[in-house]
Amino acid sequence: xxxxxxxxxxxxxxxxxxxxxxxxxxxxxxxxxxxxxxxxxxxxxxxxxxxxxxxxxxxxxxxxxxxxxxxxxxxxxxxxxxxxxxxxxxxxxxxxxxxxxxxxxxxxxxxxxxxxxxxxxxxxxxxxxxxxxxxxxxxxxxxxxxxxxxxxxxxxxxxxxxxxxxxxxxxxxxxxxxxxxxxxxxxxxxxxxxxxxxxxxxxxxxxxxxxxxxxxxxxxxxxxxxxxxxxxxxxxxxxxxxxxxxxxxxxxxxxxxxxxxxxxxxxxxxxxxxxxxxxxxxxxxxxxxxxxxxxxxxxxxxxxxxxxxxxxxxxxxxxxxxxxxxxxxxxx
Numbered sequence: 001x002x003x004x005x006x007x008x009x010x011x012x013x014x015x016x017x018x019x020x021x022x023x024x025x026x027x028x029x030x031x032x033x034x035x036x037x038x039x040x041x042x043x044x045x046x047x048x049x050x051x052x053x054x055x056x057x058x059x060x061x062x063x064x065x066x067x068x069x070x071x072x073x074x075x076x077x078x079x080x081x082x083x084x085x086x087x088x089x090x091x092x093x094x095x096x097x098x099x100x101x102x103x104x105x106x107x108x109x110x111x112x113x114x115x116x117x118x119x120x121x122x123x124x125x126x127x128x129x130x131x132x133x134x135x136x137x138x139x140x141x142x143x144x145x146x147x148x149x150x151x152x153x154x155x156x157x158x159x160x161x162x163x164x165x166x167x168x169x170x171x172x173x174x175x176x177x178x179x180x181x182x183x184x185x186x187x188x189x190x191x192x193x194x195x196x197x198x199x200x201x202x203x204x205x206x207x208x209x210x211x212x213x214x215x216x217x218x219x220x221x222x223x224x225x226x227x228x229x230x231x232x233x234x235x236x237x238x239x240x241x242x243x244x245x246x247x248x249x250x251x252x253x254x255x256x257x258x259x260x261x262x263x264x265x266x267x268x269x270x271x272x273x274x275x276x277x278x279x280x281x282x283x284x285x286x287x288x289x290x291x292x293x294x295x296x297x298x299x300x301x302x303x304x305x306x307x308x309x310x311x312x313x314x315x316x317x318x319x320x321x322x323x324x325x326x327x328x329x330x331x332x
Contacts, residue, residue: 029309034077035312036320037082037317040081040082040083041059041084041085042060042085044103048060048065053211054208055208057321074117076325078320078321081119092130093126093151097128097155100158100161105159119165122164124152127171135225143173146175148171148173149174149179153183154183156183166193166249167193167194171225177247180194195247199261200226200253203254203280206279206280207283239268248272252312255276255278256306262275262307266311272313274316275315277303277307277315277319285299297322304319
């Protein structure tokens with residue numbers, strides 16, 4: 001019988017796994033509440049706090065609930081929120097997206113009033129506001145890139161005027177980052193950063209979000225402007241172009257099925273890198289945990305750790321609140 005105790009020609013990696021303290025000491029990737037951005041859906045009305053059926057623990061809230069949300073985020077150490085709006089009405093142009101009194105613009109003011117230190121990021125797109133559900137203007141049955149970019153830039157400007165700390169275009173129109181940067185600079189918002197959804201894939205993981213934001217396309221799909229899931233090299237081209245156009249932060253969305261893209265982006269570029277742990281990824285964890293098939297807490301933290309390990313500096317996640325609380329309990 002082989003006596004391993006007398007041999008020294010192999011490494012004993014298990015030495016550093018013997019206790020929780022040792023494992024923490026040599027841990028390579030450290031997850032923190034400071035990594036998180038919390039996505040939030042805001043709507044008109046009073047006293048609204050409607051749970052989203054496909055996303056347990058997530059809500060559509062009215063503006064009078066903003067103070068409560070801001071206080072909770074501060075108490076958990078979460079530094080930023082990403083706002084999505086549900087408009088009072090929709091039209092072909094998505095007019096409330098760029099209205100001075102639009103739902104997101106009012107939500108920005110409410111959050112900055114409740115907590116001026118909270119970083120308020122706004123999603124810049126038209127899909128929630130258009131009657132057809134697409135991310136731009138429809139001309140002859142197609143999304144017209146250049147006409148859409150004009151309205152996207154106008155929307156970003158309205159958010160900056162309302163007090164947004166960061167604007168985040170998610171439409172995937174070509175040239176929109178350059179147009180937004182030029183528009184913001186021309187209007188005196190030279191210090192407003194752009195977080196570009198640079199590599200945003202046409203993913204099946206967005207289903208619960210589209211219910212929450214009432215933003216599903218009324219015809220066709222978004223594969224004509226969002227990225228094709230098999231492509232990784234193309235993502236690097238999109239990211240490079242956005243950086244050249246003036247993006248301060250770039251993003252990969254979704255996160256879990258695109259860890260390779262996050263890793264490639266981290267290796268290639270030195271700008272801050274965000275990853276969006278999207279609604280379908282969140283919903284799958286919640287559904288499996290509710291059925292007792294997985295440990296929801298451990299699974300969520302493992303997913304978030306994998307996103308950071310792949311190279312993300314910023315993690316946009318619906319798990320933000322519970323993950324921050326878990327990390328605090330664990331002493332992280």
